[in-house]
Amino acid sequence: MTDILVVDDQISFCDHIKVILETEGYEVDSANEVDSALKMLSQKKYEILLTDYRLGPIDGIELFKKARQLDDDISGVMMTAYASIDSAIQSIKDGFNDYIQKPFEPDILLISIKRIIRERKMAQEIRLLRKEVIERYSFHNIVGKHKLMQNVFELINKVSGHDARVMITGETGVGKELVAKAIHYNSRRKDFPFVGINCAGLTESLLESELFGYEKGAFTGADKTKKGKFEYADGGTLFLDEVGDISSTMQIKLLRVLQENKFERVGGNKTIDANVRIISATNQELDEKIKKGDFRVELYYRLNIFPIKIPALRDRIEDIPILTNHFINKFNKKYKKSVEGVSTKVMKAMMHHSWPGNVRELENLIEREFVTIENNKIEHIDLSGTFIHNTNKSIYDVDVDLPFKIAKSLVVNRFEKAYLKKLLKGCMGNVNEAARKSKINPRTLWRKIQAFNLELKEFSSDE
Structure with missing residues (x-):
């Protein structure tokens, strides 16, 4: 139910408006002087204030300002017989949602009220959605009590209040985008867009079009002008995931934007300001790529102003x-x-x-x-579907698409499992004998047996 307060110094006019609105199901109160209106506003929450422009000691604009001091969420409609362009513009500048000239037909008023209610509902949904997003990406959703993660939290807290560019590093799956969103939604840019793009797997031309947009006719198939990620992120944050995969040509173009905070759409000449904060991420060792000449050192230093490394x-x-x-x-x-x-x-x-x-x-x-x-x-967990327990691979099979450290750990784990199975089979499942023979600490050996889900009964006989 929508509560509306009607304020006009003509009692008959107030009664007329009240009947119109109550017929449509609205809850309506009325006041004929400013003091009464202010008292009512202080005692009850109204969604809409419908006020005349000329009220006596103060005008409708001043009344609405005082109403906003009591409730900054209240909407306002100005009614006046003294219509002018100047007063209309001034009322809108002062926060009114609409402006109606007396005399008016009931339908004009009802259309205005219904539109304001729709706008309020939409604004409320946006507020709730924004609150949900902010809560989702607040610190408590990045779980970790280890000192390495506590250090990450401290860095997020420090950098969120500034506009410094952030470089997030870490292996695949550690939560780099989650950290990027935590920085954004705890910054002064949180009410503006967070726009992400994964730079891996995109061709050079496609990445350029995605970042900067393009003008109609810029290339075959460009049948209309399209905004890029930089424009969509205006005022907010642009997250460049897997930035280490950007081609050398695109590195130069990106570097120019970072230096000048300006860019042009593909096929365009108009210069557009880039009011965005850049957060980038990579699972690669960029130092090695720089040594090989695959990544420009000046771009690295432009992006890596504030580094955050997420532990595995x-x-x-x-x-x-x-x-x-x-x-x-x-x-x-x-x-x-x-x-x-x-x-x-x-x-x-x-x-x-x-x-x-x-x-x-x-x-x-x-x-x-x-x-x-x-x-x-x-009660049970199936680790056989993970990388480590893939029995179809030989011990030394490697996947060069994975980072070196991960690929190495997979080989080591496959070796350990194969070694333990053969060791336990030779010792007929006797863990103490296996520990003595392998010179592995018995407690360590037990941990490894449990980690690989090895059942000792499988090795207790030669059957």
Whole structure:
């Protein structure tokens, strides 16, 4: 129900307006003088103030200003028989939503009120959506108690209040975009767009068109003018993911924008201001690319003003339990389940997994279990679908599409599993004998056996 306050020094006019609006189902109060109106505004929340321009001691514009001091969300409609362009412009400048000249037909008033209600509803939805987005990307959604993550939080907090360009580094799946959004939604640009683009896999011409946009007729198929990411992000943040994959030609073009804060659309001559904050991310070692001449050092220094390195999950295994609980809570809501946690055996296995896919791998693994779980606790976990337990690969098979450290860890883990299986088979499942023979600490050996989900009964006989 919409509450409306009508203010006019003519009692008969107020009564007339009140009847029109109440017939349409609105809740309407009226006042014939400023003091009464202010008292009513202080005692009750109104969505719309419908006021005459000339009220006596103060005019309708001053009344609306005072109403806004009491409630900055109230909407206003100015009514006056003294219509002029100047007063109309002034009322709009002072925050009124509409301006109606007396005398007016009831339909004119109703159309104005209905439009304002639609605008208020849309504004409320936008506020709720923005609040939801800000809460989603606040610090508490980047989970981690390890000192390495606490350092990341501290860096996010420091840089969010400034416009310095940020370079986020870390392996695939550590949450680089989540950190970028946390910086944006905790900055003064949070009410403006966050626009992201993955630079990997895009051809040079396509990336240029996506970043800068293009004019109609710029190339075959350009049948209309199109804005680019820089324009869509105006006032906000542009997130360049996998920036290390940008071609040398595009590096030069991007460098020019960073130096001059200006650009032109493809096929255009008009210079456009680039009022955006740049946050970039990469999982590559840019130092090595610079040495090879594949990445321009001046672009690197333009982008890497404030570096943030996100640690791999295997470097903060203490965070696995709280991350697991975080994702369980998330998927309980998504799938409308009431999973309470994971068993001790499952947690041990996860604590000894190397997580080449990092937090994203853990999240996907938990969600996969939610699809098939039938009770309120995850008692088993299938790590066979992860990189490490791919039995179709030989020990020394490598995937050069992965970063060196991850590829190396996969080979090491495949080797360890193969070594332990052969060792335990030779010792008929006797862990103490296997530890003595391999010179591995028994406690370490037990941890590795649990991590690889090896069942000792499989090695207890020669059958």
